[in-house]
Amino acid sequence: MKKAVFSFLLFCTTLTLPLHSFCWGFFAHQKINYYAVFLLPPEMLVLYKPNIPFLSEHAVDPDKRRYLVAAEGPRHYIDIDQYGSYPYPDLPRRWKDAVARFGEDSLNRHGIVPWHIQTMLYRLTEAFKTKNFSLIMKYSAEIGHYISDAHVPLHASSNHNGQLTGQHGIHGFWESRVPELLAEKEFDFLLGKAAYIKNPEEFTWKRVLESARAADTVLLFEKNLNARYPADAKYSFEERNGKLVRQYASGYTIAYNSKLNGMVERRMRQSIFAVASFWYTAWVNAGQPDLKELAGQQFSATDFLEFEQLNRQWASGNGMIGRKEQ
Numbered sequence: 001m002k003k004a005v006f007s008f009l010l011f012c013t014t015l016t017l018p019l020h021s022f023c024w025g026f027f028a029h030q031k032i033n034y035y036a037v038f039l040l041p042p043e044m045l046v047l048y049k050p051n052i053p054f055l056s057e058h059a060v061d062p063d064k065r066r067y068l069v070a071a072e073g074p075r076h077y078i079d080i081d082q083y084g085s086y087p088y089p090d091l092p093r094r095w096k097d098a099v100a101r102f103g104e105d106s107l108n109r110h111g112i113v114p115w116h117i118q119t120m121l122y123r124l125t126e127a128f129k130t131k132n133f134s135l136i137m138k139y140s141a142e143i144g145h146y147i148s149d150a151h152v153p154l155h156a157s158s159n160h161n162g163q164l165t166g167q168h169g170i171h172g173f174w175e176s177r178v179p180e181l182l183a184e185k186e187f188d189f190l191l192g193k194a195a196y197i198k199n200p201e202e203f204t205w206k207r208v209l210e211s212a213r214a215a216d217t218v219l220l221f222e223k224n225l226n227a228r229y230p231a232d233a234k235y236s237f238e239e240r241n242g243k244l245v246r247q248y249a250s251g252y253t254i255a256y257n258s259k260l261n262g263m264v265e266r267r268m269r270q271s272i273f274a275v276a277s278f279w280y281t282a283w284v285n286a287g288q289p290d291l292k293e294l295a296g297q298q299f300s301a302t303d304f305l306e307f308e309q310l311n312r313q314w315a316s317g318n319g320m321i322g323r324k325e326q
């Protein structure tokens with residue numbers, strides 16, 4: 001009987017693991033875009049506030065697109081440790097210089113998140129200039145995703161899921177399990193106002209380097225905790241959507257979070273501020289267009305088809321194209 005129960009649990013574990021295969025977790029990405037809205041000035045709130053459900057729900061579209069488009073994967077991370085050691089002076093910060101030095105294939109292989117954020121900023125700025133409701137919303141939701149990914153330490157490390165140090169699963173532990181368990185109850189997301197970013201490239205690289213520097217701590221603290229924690233208390237089984245899922249136990253998660261001394265909360269707060277500030281910067285750089293007239297607009301039938309296709313492919317179970325995080 002015991003054996004049967006154990007086999008069943010193993011089966012469930014295997015079955016349900018893909019649920020966690022997303023950057024920052026769906027939960028955290030959606031929260032970050034949601035809270036970013038409240039940092040905006042009234043001239044932007046008039047459009048962004050009524051569209052909070054869209055901005056929050058579609059914060060995860062770039063992750064869904066990883067099931068559809070091969071080029072999507074590298075936009076979410078950078079294995080910056082492949083370019084020497086901190087602060088990686090050999091890696092040119094400008095895309096053209098980096099391509100000239102390493103070639104596009106090699107850059108794509110190690111991830112391009114810092115550069116893709118600049119591409120998205122350009123697109124969002126153009127969307128503001130042409131007052132295109134649909135593109136403003138889509139690009140706002142999506143740039144929020146990439147900016148947030150750049151704040152995750154393991155998105156700036158080639159040991160992205162602890163696969164090189166026997167810590168498989170740590171990716172989702174840090175960015176999904178911790179916020180899902182603690183964000184609602186314990187994290188504070190009340191922040192000031194969005195700020196104009198004079199040099200978005202410099203801002204982005206600063207955050208990416210912070211992530212890169214924190215990656216060792218993320219890994220080391222879990223390793224130390226694991227060494228002194230009772231092995232049979234590390235995981236628990238909890239029901240999720242009618243399925244039994246194996247996950248890091250609450251006690252283990254709380255212990256890890258307190259060891260990290262607020263790092264997950266801090267990075268979420270910094271993500272929220274950065275997302276709002278990039279939205280605001282794009283709007284200012286586009287000449288602060290009046291958004292009142294866009295507030296009542298709706299998405300087109302083509303937009304809905306696009307969202308549906310994304311969802312269908314993601315839900316089809318055909319798997320992510322390219323590197324998996326978990």
Ligand SMILES: [Zn+2]
Pocket residue numbers: 022023024062063076145149
């Ligand atoms: Zn992502």
